[in-house]
Amino acid sequence: MQALTNRLKLVNRKPMTFVEKLYLWNILKGMAITFRHIFKRKATINYPEQKRTFSPVFRGLQVLNRDEEGKERCTACGLCAVACPAEAITMEAAERSSNETHLYREEKFAARFEINMLRCIFCGLCEEACPKNAIYLSQTFAPSNYSRKGFIYKKDDLLIPHPKENPDAYAKALGERKKITN
């Protein structure tokens, strides 16, 4: 028989001996392997009671950022959507009215902003492309969900808490990140 690779292994089709038919030797071998693993360091942890610490360069769930006064930074320029290799970002821009200056930093803002987490590969290119420091990848991850719709994150799911109305939640969401002042 001609093999395509050198990994070909012929199966031994010899009739089994009486000892082999008892499977005792194989059971003992299996138990020895199990016994050896009792003394090894466990590869698993008791999640969610225990959590692993992420690497400092871990890139997780996106956060839409605000400035120190709580104004949304995003100006709906679309650069993050263009940079996204997975085409996971969708948005709609709107013009800021004169009575909305306390809500949005720029004259244009994202009336709708969505990220499809089933498409996202957490590459971080959206963060790099953003000229307004309006989006960053945080040190948390998208929780599991039973429906596909649950993975379409809307603007309200992504927006960081208001720094003045909810300073504790804002600080927690910011995590290890330094304050962005520009």
Ligand code: SF4
């Ligand atoms: S992290 Fe990458 S894949 Fe995910 S939305 Fe940003 S650019 Fe797209």
Ligand code: SF4
């Ligand atoms: S997050 Fe940044 S790059 Fe994306 S639309 Fe908003 S301002 Fe533009």
